[in-house]
Amino acid sequence: MINIFARFRQLSDPEVSDVPYAVNIDKDKCIGCGLCVKQCPTQTLALSEKDAEGRRYVEFVKNCEYFEKICIACHNCEVICPKGALAFPHYYEVKKGYWKTDFDYPDALQNGYPNPFKEKKTPEFATIADKLTETEKVIYQRRSIRIYKDKQVPEKEIHRIIEAGRFAPSAGNGRPWQFIVLRDPSVLAEISEATLKWTTKITKLYQGKNFWRQVLKNSMALFKPAAIDQRPMVAMQALATPAFQDEPLDVFFGAKTCILVLRNSLGISNPDFDAGICSQNMVLAAHSMGLGTCYVGFVSTGMKMDGALKRIKKRLGVRWPYDIATAITVGYPAARIDGVVKREFPKVEWFE
Numbered sequence: 001m002i003n004i005f006a007r008f009r010q011l012s013d014p015e016v017s018d019v020p021y022a023v024n025i026d027k028d029k030c031i032g033c034g035l036c037v038k039q040c041p042t043q044t045l046a047l048s049e050k051d052a053e054g055r056r057y058v059e060f061v062k063n064c065e066y067f068e069k070i071c072i073a074c075h076n077c078e079v080i081c082p083k084g085a086l087a088f089p090h091y092y093e094v095k096k097g098y099w100k101t102d103f104d105y106p107d108a109l110q111n112g113y114p115n116p117f118k119e120k121k122t123p124e125f126a127t128i129a130d131k132l133t134e135t136e137k138v139i140y141q142r143r144s145i146r147i148y149k150d151k152q153v154p155e156k157e158i159h160r161i162i163e164a165g166r167f168a169p170s171a172g173n174g175r176p177w178q179f180i181v182l183r184d185p186s187v188l189a190e191i192s193e194a195t196l197k198w199t200t201k202i203t204k205l206y207q208g209k210n211f212w213r214q215v216l217k218n219s220m221a222l223f224k225p226a227a228i229d230q231r232p233m234v235a236m237q238a239l240a241t242p243a244f245q246d247e248p249l250d251v252f253f254g255a256k257t258c259i260l261v262l263r264n265s266l267g268i269s270n271p272d273f274d275a276g277i278c279s280q281n282m283v284l285a286a287h288s289m290g291l292g293t294c295y296v297g298f299v300s301t302g303m304k305m306d307g308a309l310k311r312i313k314k315r316l317g318v319r320w321p322y323d324i325a326t327a328i329t330v331g332y333p334a335a336r337i338d339g340v341v342k343r344e345f346p347k348v349e350w351f352e
């Protein structure tokens, strides 16, 4: 009951993040390569028009009609910049309402970097790397990769990644997962196209400033509030907007392989949780091998909601009790992207 009241209260809550938006761009360093623009999941970055000297540089732009500027503060733009020209000195923070973020924000941004040894002053990662295990290094440096080389990953490497998933822990050792490896370009293109159609539909429905949008939002806020958080909504819009005019849209970011992780609905306890653990084993293994990955939640969610995507899923042979838990792109990163980023601090309570 209290939960319902809390959700009703949320209907009047702010939708737009109160992140003080700005990215610091050192124009002298920026070479206008556009890597940060391609990697940005919300398309909050764009290249400027040419200036008097014919130079283009990156700008922080309005990326969304409805929300103006939304950035999920992944800090990937900073880490991908080959010239260290970008600094995003903020975290994603909503101060009140249902979408209120529950983190502690470090006073000095430097403090948001990994500090596993709890040093007084957060160290430069390079100075502690020697003391870390290979596993820790991969965990801290893995980034979602959204730019891939036009090159297929050999089958044996994909097998190696799935093997890492096979050995993941699961409730009751039930291992409620199966895998589909998508490498046929026409199937990937078909899924991408159908996903884009679906996300475009949702974007129109959600972001339109009309009566029906309000009805949809108010009902969803009661039953599935997380689904209408502004962040996935703006990422959906970004997906359907090319980073550069001549670039084709592709929900797989040009990766030549996508692994669908299926979960068995009859699995013990919480099969989605098990499938998530299995997936992250695979993701970490892939990055430790120098490959890049990105979860593509819009594909797996779309395959549960959208008619066209459901039909493709059926053709791929996915039948109850199995369903898609997630989709993971695998490919060769087109630039050096993995690296450390800053993150907020979740509350940690110790009872000693």
Ligand SMILES: Cc1cc2nc3c(=O)[nH]c(=O)nc-3n(C[C@H](O)[C@H](O)[C@H](O)COP(=O)(O)O)c2cc1C
Pocket (backbone or CB within 6 Å): 041, 072, 074, 076, 142, 143, 144, 146, 235, 294, 295, 296, 297, 298, 299, 326
């Ligand atoms: C379940 C899940 C679904 C995701 N879906 C998408 C997606 O559809 N598109 C996308 O660009 N990134 C997607 N991501 C990647 C997140 O945006 C990313 O993990 C987050 O911004 C943090 O950045 P990092 O992975 O580089 O640390 C997803 C991540 C997870 C765990």
